[in-house]
Amino acid sequence: MANSQPIEWLGNKVKLLDQTRLPQEEVYLELTDYHDVASAIKEMKIRGAPAIGVAAAYGIALGVLKTSAKSKDEFLIKLKGITQAMAATRPTAQNLFRVINRMKQIAEAGEDVDEIRKALVSEAIKIHSEEAEATKKLAQFGAELIQNGFTILTHCNTGALATAGYGTALGVIKQAKEQGKNIRVFATETRPRLQGARLTAWELKRASIPFTLITDSMAGYFISRGKISCVIIGADRITSNGDTANKIGSYTLAVLAMEHGIPFYVAAPTTTIDLSLASGDDIPIEERSPQEVTHIQGVSIAPEGTQALNPAFDVTPHYYISAIITEKGIIKEPYIERLKKIA
Numbered sequence: 001m002a003n004s005q006p007i008e009w010l011g012n013k014v015k016l017l018d019q020t021r022l023p024q025e026e027v028y029l030e031l032t033d034y035h036d037v038a039s040a041i042k043e044m045k046i047r048g049a050p051a052i053g054v055a056a057a058y059g060i061a062l063g064v065l066k067t068s069a070k071s072k073d074e075f076l077i078k079l080k081g082i083t084q085a086m087a088a089t090r091p092t093a094q095n096l097f098r099v100i101n102r103m104k105q106i107a108e109a110g111e112d113v114d115e116i117r118k119a120l121v122s123e124a125i126k127i128h129s130e131e132a133e134a135t136k137k138l139a140q141f142g143a144e145l146i147q148n149g150f151t152i153l154t155h156c157n158t159g160a161l162a163t164a165g166y167g168t169a170l171g172v173i174k175q176a177k178e179q180g181k182n183i184r185v186f187a188t189e190t191r192p193r194l195q196g197a198r199l200t201a202w203e204l205k206r207a208s209i210p211f212t213l214i215t216d217s218m219a220g221y222f223i224s225r226g227k228i229s230c231v232i233i234g235a236d237r238i239t240s241n242g243d244t245a246n247k248i249g250s251y252t253l254a255v256l257a258m259e260h261g262i263p264f265y266v267a268a269p270t271t272t273i274d275l276s277l278a279s280g281d282d283i284p285i286e287e288r289s290p291q292e293v294t295h296i297q298g299v300s301i302a303p304e305g306t307q308a309l310n311p312a313f314d315v316t317p318h319y320y321i322s323a324i325i326t327e328k329g330i331i332k333e334p335y336i337e338r339l340k341k342i343a
């Protein structure tokens with residue numbers, strides 16, 4: 001897995017880079033059971049909206065390869081159980097639900113059960129290559145917004161690890177660097193799961209892009225002192241009006257960016273857009289275990305019995321977003337019209 005690709009289909013198993021072990025260890029898991037793929041998504045061994053979608057597609061492929069169903073009806077009942085297990089992993093990532101619907105449609109359109117199995121495996125591979133291609137394209141569009149000499153602040157991890165492709169926000173940054181632009185990145189550590197400190201720093205180091213790690217609460221300090229040229233983040237779900245759910249702390253960065261007059265960009269493939277929702281108020285926000293807040297990497301940092309809350313995402317209203325970068329181009333307000341056209 002050169003270039004830190006987090007997931008690979010091996011014909012009858014799924015190979016995953018266990019992201020919970022990075023950066024200390026590069027451990028690969030070979031999964032043969034769809035339940036294990038669902039657990040890997042839930043436990044964030046693989047994470048990031050596009051990569052979650054790809055993992056679920058391969059998980060469904062694994063599941064159907066193992067079913068002994070002979071009739072189509074029996075097959076569809078088994079498929080329902082598999083897709084329900086995938087849907088119960090991470091509720092915010094739109095890419096996951098899009099993949100599930102796509103796989104269901106393929107199954108429903110088929111006749112012969114063996115043919116449907118084959119078609120679902122091919123579809124999973126196709127979903128992976130389409131997502132990878134989309135992030136490569138959106139990175140090319142997004143790099144136009146990055147000027148020589150920019151210092152870019154990014155949040156969470158949005159690179160190859162999160163996308164099973166080139167990357168969204170981090171893809172834009174990598175592409176700008178490949179174009180020869182002299183850039184620097186400020187990466188937020190991204191509490192509580194430290195995707196910035198552990199994963200973005202790991203990817204930036206491997207890509208030889210100069211970066212500085214800051215804690216999430218330092219962002220206002222550096223932005224207010226004029227040290228940041230723009231903020232770029234990824235997205236877990238974008239509703240039809242442009243409201244965007246992304247890693248908790250994204251909204252804070254958007255407000256800071258507007259207050260200090262710097263652009264705030266969202267980079268995402270169109271598979272992250274959910275036109276069925278009118279606004280961010282309707283996005284289901286994943287609540288994770290309070291233990292992720294009271295403990296860091298398994299070590300308790302708060303007095304025993306401390307109550308904590310752990311929403312994994314927040315919603316940035318569209319009017320804070322300077323542009324949304326997709327594989328079909330860069331769009332600006334009015335998002336409500338322009339998202340409909342491209343998605």
Ligand code: MRU
Pocket residue numbers: 047048049050155156157158159162163167168169195233234235236246247248312
């Ligand atoms: O909880 P995570 O690590 O899955 O959250 C990831 C993010 O919030 C990313 O910014 C988002 O999925 C877009 S990644 C291309």
